[in-house]
Amino acid sequence: MTEMRTLKVALLGCGNVGAQVARILIEDADALAARTGARLELSGIAVRNVNSKRDVELPQELFTTDAETLVKDADLVIELMGGIEPARTLILSALTNGACVVTGNKALLAQDGPTLYEAADKAGVQLSFEAAVAGAIPILRPIRDSLSGDRITRVLGIVNGTTNFILDQMDSTGAQFADALAEAQRLGYAEADPTADVEGHDAAAKAAILATLSFHTRFALENVHCEGITSVTAADIAAAKDAGFVIKLLAIAEKLTAGGTETDGKDGVSVRVHPTLLPREHPLAAVRGAFNAVFIEAENAGELMFYGQGAGGTPTASAVLGDLVSAARRLVLGGPQRTETTTGHVPALPIDAxxxxxxxxxxxxxxxxxxxxxxxxxxxxxxxxxxxxxxxxxxxxxxxxxxxxxxxxxxxxxxxxxxxxxxxxxxxxxxxxxxxxxxxxx
Amino acid sequence: MTEMRTLKVALLGCGNVGAQVARILIEDADALAARTGARLELSGIAVRNVNSKRDVELPQELFTTDAETLVKDADLVIELMGGIEPARTLILSALTNGACVVTGNKALLAQDGPTLYEAADKAGVQLSFEAAVAGAIPILRPIRDSLSGDRITRVLGIVNGTTNFILDQMDSTGAQFADALAEAQRLGYAEADPTADVEGHDAAAKAAILATLSFHTRFALENVHCEGITSVTAADIAAAKDAGFVIKLLAIAEKLTAGGTETDGKDGVSVRVHPTLLPREHPLAAVRGAFNAVFIEAENAGELMFYGQGAGGTPTASAVLGDLVSAARRLVLGGPQRTETTTGHVPALPIDAxxxxxxxxxxxxxxxxxxxxxxxxxxxxxxxxxxxxxxxxxxxxxxxxxxxxxxxxxxxxxxxxxxxxxxxxxxxxxxxxxxxxxxxxx
Known part of the structure; x- marks a missing residue:
């Protein structure tokens, strides 16, 4: 057997997902080497406080507060700190140094994705972010690769587990929003401050990413019309149920072709998040609890649905590792990299259209x-x-x-x-x- | 704008799927060029009879009976003839010439996949076959790429639309097998000779492919235990329904770890196709009519499901085009190619285990x-x-x-x-x- 190359992996952040990624990198080292053709060596974990309590026991010597130095020396960088800064600066620095970057940072991608995509293109390295949308579900890669020869016309996604859990509770028990939220918080499905979830902000960031990849055009958070679920009442749910519908918070991206008065004569993409009635026999209606699913309509493929766990440390770690192995394979094989194609220029339509x-x-x-x-x-x-x-x-x-x-x-x-x-x-x-x-x- | 490279695409076969692939290659030429960075030129379509009636009107000058010459001159070869020969020889010849090959030929892959994989590896070109399993559903690429950092433990697939339609008819109308089959034939969901579908042979070929990719080990058709649905009666369906179950024909590949008497002490993968009772609340139970779905359990990702159309010319063409664009991108970017990793050597277990x-x-x-x-x-x-x-x-x-x-x-x-x-x-x-x-x- 030939000597195997070693690739250095820097992990930024060690929360819920990061700790599981570190654990898998250590525990499954041999299997990952077999998949990639290189040993993936976890060279360090950058955190704010090296003495914080973690979900998983990890070698103390891996922890450092010096993210900059860690990034400089890495072949692959995994960013799971969240937030805009210092994540943005560290990712740009990694890309400029020629490292491939895997991130789950939906907020950063939705706000400043174009800057990151351009930096990756310029450096000829891979920037991947499967974990940013719908946790464990492989959805971005199928859109980028498998559907690259088709035309997506519409994406409907249940991409926030917290709100799906709350709406499902309301639907199955008749509870009011406040009680269902309290139950979600008690079970750990909602945070103490649930604003980002229940107001739809988290889903809106994911909608922007889904729209960008599906329509080959860069959409930002400001292009997304966003309504949360705080005003959905038990009476709304009951009336919907009675009429054969279920209420889901959907992230929607759809192409509207010029068609006279209906679209006001404009061609473009409508990207929006709002509570939506779906017929109970629709495949998305069966997505219960905190599960996620993305329903895609494409001209040739027809209707597709991707279903799975949208959150949780271990499931999301699976998506991160998938991106990491894919990037490592490319590094091992050599040759230039490419992120995604955004050659289209379809305008984002206002909600009115x-x-x-x-x-x-x-x-x-x-x-x-x-x-x-x-x-x-x-x-x-x-x-x-x-x-x-x-x-x-x-x-x-x-x-x-x-x-x-x-x-x-x-x-x-x-x-x-x-x-x-x-x-x-x-x-x-x-x-x-x-x-x-x-x-x-x- | 720089001059765009042209890649020659040879199409072998012009049936249901092939005709749609040809149509899309011609109609969507500009969009495909934007996606790949090269113009994909359909250089010819090899058929047995150039004067046969086709589903789609295509330029007569594209047709030829000389598949060998067509293949020799192509950068990308799409094989949709089906059957073992001459498909096998033509694919091997294409790979040896350095062309990337896209095929939907599940029978050939299940019977002689290893020979094809090795030829592709040796030539350093891509062999892809998303269309061979579950039509339009992106399932093979997610298994190969997105889940490459995870460990799949179990795959349950509804991968044959004909049998799912028949069983769904029996379940919803109480019909006997023979009547449901006749209805499927009337609607074009079953062929005049339905043997390959109803005896489970088609599903068995797909099970072998799914098992190979999921467990990184080459499984052939002979490793698959296969039972069809011809002996499923209306009484079985009614009894199952009464007990809260639905009967589906499942393609199953699951890892069994050594566990004493239960697995007879052996470690390995059980690959099988048989009618199976599923609880009615299982996500696969909701897959109706001729739709397909693949349910995957992975150690980290948990439960995932991929749903969509498993057959039909246009949906299956979407999967072929996705593979084609992906292969073309690689050719444009340069650098070596790689098909899949089969570094594991997990034995196939007999049905008894x-x-x-x-x-x-x-x-x-x-x-x-x-x-x-x-x-x-x-x-x-x-x-x-x-x-x-x-x-x-x-x-x-x-x-x-x-x-x-x-x-x-x-x-x-x-x-x-x-x-x-x-x-x-x-x-x-x-x-x-x-x-x-x-x-x-x-």
């Missing part, structure tokens, strides 16, 4: 002619109604009747739908608009 | 003590019973009572289970063994 169906819940006066007036108003705004369902409630004490109206529209532009909802609010027969939610998959 | 649960349906005499005798017999063979359920039937005319007994066992070795079933048949209180089916996912 997106085209969806709406679910609208209305509390209306129980008077003759109300349905006709509402239907007329929708038609006048160019929005076609798919289904309209009325339920009468009688208050036992006051004996006053009220009516609940549930409307699902056909696909129409966001602008037309928003105008319709505004106009509906102005009708004297409307007591209140109880919910307005977008619908996909119908 | 596999470990599963069993579902056993028995028609028994309704006498006191019968349940106890059966339970004792299972215990005596080292098979532990998970659930046992008895239903009494009374024939209205004869007034004779009979009892139906449904048993689900805990996991035990195939050998122990087979011995138990044999022993049960010998009991005088057993009228008949109505079904014996393996269970996974519990």
């Amino acid at each position: 997106s085209v969806t169906s709406y679910y609208i819940g209305l509390d209306v006066a129980d008077q003759p002619g109300v349905l006709a007036r509402i239907a007329q108003l929708f038609a006048g705004n160019g929005v076609s109604i798919e289904t309209m369902r009325q339920t009468i409630h009688r208050d036992a004490d006051s004996n006053v009747e009220s009516a609940e109206l549930r409307i699902v529209t056909h696909r129409a532009s966001e602008a037309a739908l928003a105008a319709t909802v505004e106009a509906v609010k102005g009708l004297d027969v409307i007591n209140s608009v109880t919910s307005v939610l977008r619908v996909e998959g119908v | 596999s470990v599963t649960s069993y579902y056993i349906g028995l028609d028994v005499a309704d006498q006191p003590g019968v349940l106890a005798r059966i339970a004792q017999l299972f215990a005596g063979n080292g098979v532990s019973i998970e659930t046992m359920r008895q239903t009494i039937h009374r024939d209205a005319d004869s007034n004779v009572e009979s009892a139906e007994l449904r048993i689900v066992t805990h996991r035990a070795s195939e050998a122990a289970l087979a011995a138990t079933v044999e022993a049960v048949k010998g009991l005088d209180v057993i009228n008949s063994v109505t079904s014996v089916l393996r269970v996974e996912g519990v």
